[in-house]
Amino acid sequence: MTSDGPRFDTRLDRFVDNYANRTRGMRVSAVRALFAVANRPEIVSLAGGMPNIKDLPLPDIADDLAQLVRDNGTQIMQYGSGQGEPRIREQILDVMALEGIEANADDVLITAGSQQALDLVSRIFLDPGDVVLAESPSYVGALGTFLSYEADVVHVPSDESGLDPQALHETATRLEADDRRIKFLYTIPNYNNPSGLTQPWERRIEVLRVCEQHGILVVEDNPYGLLSLDAEPIPAMRSAGADVIYLGSFSKTFAPGFRVGWALAPHAIREKLVLAQESATLCPPVFSQFAISNYLDKQDWKGQIGVYRDMYRERRDAMLAALEDFMPPGSTWTHPKGGFFVWVSMPEGVDSQSMMARGVDARVAFVPGGAFYADGQGARNVRLSYCFPTVENIRIGVERFADVLEGELDVLRTFGVHSPTPHPGRVAGPGPDLS
C-alpha cells in the first residue's frame, strides 16, 4: 500500500475486512449506474417513480407553513414522539378510512417515508436466512431492504389479477416442508410497482385466507391506493384481516420531500416498531409531520388527490395509446387501473438489461425488469412509468423505446434467439429515482 498523505489515505478502504455480513447485500446496481447517465435533459425518462407535484397550491402551502412556524415554532422544531405526533396519527385514520380501514391511532407508527417502514418491519422480523415471500415482480426498494437483512426473497407467481393464491399456497407448503422460516408475505395489491396490476377484492380475500392457513403475516404496501384512475379504490386487505401490517405514505397523495409514511400494525408488533424507530432516529421528522398535519387541516387534500388522478389518468392513457401505436408485434403490456407504471413483456430472447444502454443512445430511459426480481427473472421485461413526463414526452419516449426494441428484435432475427443470461444480484438500494 502506498500513501500520498492523510487526505488521500481515506480513498483506500482500510476497513474492508471490518464490514458486517449484511453489507454484502448492499451493492450499487448496474441500473443505478446507468441512471446517472440517463438524467441528461435530452433523454425522455420513463424510468423514474417520482410523483409529479407541479399542481400543488404552493402559495397557500407557503402561507400556512409560515403561520404554523410563527404560532408553534418551538413545538414543531423540537424533538417529538418516537411513535409520531398524536394529531397526524388521528388524521391518518381518516385517510385509511377511504380504503375501508377501521383502526386505532395508537396502532399507527410514523416513519421517515414508507421505505423506513419497510426497513423497521425487516429489522424486527428478519434474521439471516429467513424467507420473505413477494410477488413476481415486486418493488426493487423492498427487495433491496430484505436482502440487506440477509433474508431470502422467494417470488410467488402472479397472473393478470396479481398474486396467485394457489401458487402462494404451493410455495408456502414447499418451504414449510424444507423447514424454512417464512416471516411475512410482502404484497402491493393496488397498482403494483412495477407491474401495474391490481388484486380484485375476491383475490385479496383468497390471499388472506392462504396466509391465515399457513400462519403468515401480511405486509400490505399501499403507496398508490388512492391514485385509482378508473373507479373508486378497492378496500385494503387490512380492512378484512387483523394479521396485516399496512404501510401507507403521503409521498404520492401529497409530496415525498417531507418523508412521512406510516405503518399500521397489530398492537404488539407496533410496540416493537416504536422501539426500533427510537433506535433508528429517536423520532420521525417532527417538522414534516406538523407540516402535513397542517396541510390536511387547511387545504382540500381530497380535492388535490382528484387533481393528481386526472393528471395521471391523462398520462396513463397517453402511454397506453402510444404503446398500441408503436410497439412491434409479439409484446404485451399491462393496463394499470391506477398508480404510475406499465409492465412490458417482450418476445423470448430479448435482454432488457442490455437494451438499456441502447435506450440511452436513443434518448429514452426505462428500468429493466431484472431489477424487480431477487432471482434473475425479468430479462424479457421493462417497467415504463408515466407519472412524471408530459403527455407529449410520453409519446416520444414510447416511440423511441419501440424503436430500440425493433433494433433488438432485428439482431435476434439475424443471429437467432438466445437464452439471456440471468443477472442475479442486480437488486440493491433503490435510490430515490427508482422509488
Add this chain to the structure above:
Amino acid sequence: MTSDGPRFDTRLDRFVDNYANRTRGMRVSAVRALFAVANRPEIVSLAGGMPNIKDLPLPDIADDLAQLVRDNGTQIMQYGSGQGEPRIREQILDVMALEGIEANADDVLITAGSQQALDLVSRIFLDPGDVVLAESPSYVGALGTFLSYEADVVHVPSDESGLDPQALHETATRLEADDRRIKFLYTIPNYNNPSGLTQPWERRIEVLRVCEQHGILVVEDNPYGLLSLDAEPIPAMRSAGADVIYLGSFSKTFAPGFRVGWALAPHAIREKLVLAQESATLCPPVFSQFAISNYLDKQDWKGQIGVYRDMYRERRDAMLAALEDFMPPGSTWTHPKGGFFVWVSMPEGVDSQSMMARGVDARVAFVPGGAFYADGQGARNVRLSYCFPTVENIRIGVERFADVLEGELDVLRTFGVHSPTPHPGRVAGPGPDLS
C-alpha cells in the same frame, strides 16, 4: 387463547415467536416508564436532553420558509439525493471548519438526525458478537443502537479528562488476546453525554494514537461541540486523524425537529453508508435539508449559537451553584465546559435507580446512571441536565434532588451500607426525551 373478535385479536401477539433475534436487545427501560410519569407539570425535570429553542427568530424563519416554498416548492417537496442535498453538504463544511476539520462535501452523508448516523454506522459494521468500545459512561441512545445490532459494548474507564488512553490500550489488548473483533471506538470528546467531561487536545491525540496502533476505527460523536461555554471549541479528533467517522448535528446548534444530522466518513465507508441510507429511507428528509440550508444562508447562525451559549452558560452556572449550596457531603460532580449535562457521583451504597421513584414524589426528575452503561455500572450516579429548565427551576430541582439524596443517605445510615444490585439490560431505545 380467547378472542373477543377481530379488533381485540390484535392485542395478542400471535407472532411472538417470529421476531428477529435483534429484538431481544430492544426493551422499554424502567427509566422510560418512569419518564412518562415525570412529565407532569409540577415536576422539575433535570432529566431531558431537549435543547431550549425559545430564542430562535421564529418570524424571520417563517418568512424565509414561505419564500422558499413559493420559489422552490416542487424541488424541496420532491424526492432528493440518497446522500443528501449537495448545497447543505457544502455548508456543513463551514460548520465543521469551526472545529478545525478540512473535508470534502462528497464525504458527507446527511442523516435523519445524528441518531440515524449511529444506526447506519452500526448497520454497516456490526455483526452479532462484535465489540464496540465506549467511554464510561456513554450516551444511552448509542448503547441501545449497538445492542440492537447484537454487539457487545465494552466500556473503557474515564478519568477527569475523559476516555483514558492507557485503559483503552489495555482493554484492546485484552480483547485482541481473546480473539474478539473490535469494530470501532465510540466516543464523545466534547461535553460528553452524560458525563459532561471534555477530552483536552493532547488526550485526543493519545486516543487516536492508541486506535491507530490497534487498527481501531474511531466514531467521534459531536452534537455539542459548538456549545462551548467557557472557551473556544477544541479542534475535533477528525481534524487530526483520517480513520475517523465524525458525526455532527443541527439539533443542538439550530433545532432538532428537522431531524438533520450528518456523518463525515472515509470515502469507502461513506459509499456504504449511502447504500445503507437508501435502503433505510430512500433519502434523508428533503424539505428539512432545504429549510436548514436556507436558514444557514439567510440568518446569523453563528450569532444564534452565541445566543445559545449565553443561555446555557447561565443555566450551567445556576446548576453548579445549587449543587454547591445544597448537596450533602460525600458527593462529587463534574464541572462541564459546555453541553447540557452534569454527572453526579454519590456515596457508596446509594442506588440511583430506586431514588428515581422517590424523586418523582419530591417533584424532581433525573436519569439514573445505570442507563449510560451496558454492563450494570452507574448505580451511584445520576445525570442532571440544565439545558431546558429555567434558572429558577434548576435551583429548585437541585434542592429537591439533594433532599431525596439526604433521605437515601438517612436510610443507609439507619440500615447500613448495602451493595446495590446491578441492573443489567436497562439500556434500551433512548426515546427523544433522553437524547
